[in-house]
Amino acid sequence: KQEVTQIPAALSVPEGENLVLNCSFTDSAIYNLQWFRQDPGKGLTSLLLIQSSQREQTSGRLNASLDKSSGRSTLYIAASQPGDSATYLCAVRGAYSGAGSYQLTFGKGTKLSVIP
């Protein structure tokens, strides 16, 4: 059974700092990994999708890396802003319930607070 762990559970940083969020998963047989952002009371917004054959993806101030063999991914946020405050969720996609079952397995998330 796939398990996804995110460390730390919460993080508070001053505005302008660079930061790294960590995600680890137990089963390396994944198709891809997706990072999401969730604001309070809202749904999930997709930030980055990394295919299993890729090492990293970048979008603006965000950079996500994937080391599939060691079961790890990191999300790097450069020059953090108060608007980045949210919960960040990592999810891996695999076929855990048979062919065609491309479900996402989520971690519990990291709650980020960026202090002005």
Added chain:
Amino acid sequence: EAGVAQSPRYKIIEKRQSVAFWCNPISGHATLYWYQQILGQGPKLLIQFQNNGVVDDSQLPKDRFSAERLKGVDSTLKIQPAKLEDSAVYLCASSLGGRNTEAFFGQGTRLTVV
């Protein structure tokens, strides 16, 4: 491009009552998912549809939960009867289909069972 639409946004019911949630996926997306997110946890898959067929419902509590996808487009998730532990956010997501595609989520429905 319109996103995944869900309704209602909020619902409060008493235990043992029934409730239904509706989801309209992104146009052209063949795969539709329902997830349950309990406060402080990551979302957990309840059911996955490919067009109008069920691909995975292994984690759906079938004694009280049911779901259908009409004509391979809209979907409804029903709980009958509701229990206190069903209080959660119910998220609908869709993707084009296949293992390499990106999933897009709706705003969710927050259910409170009292």
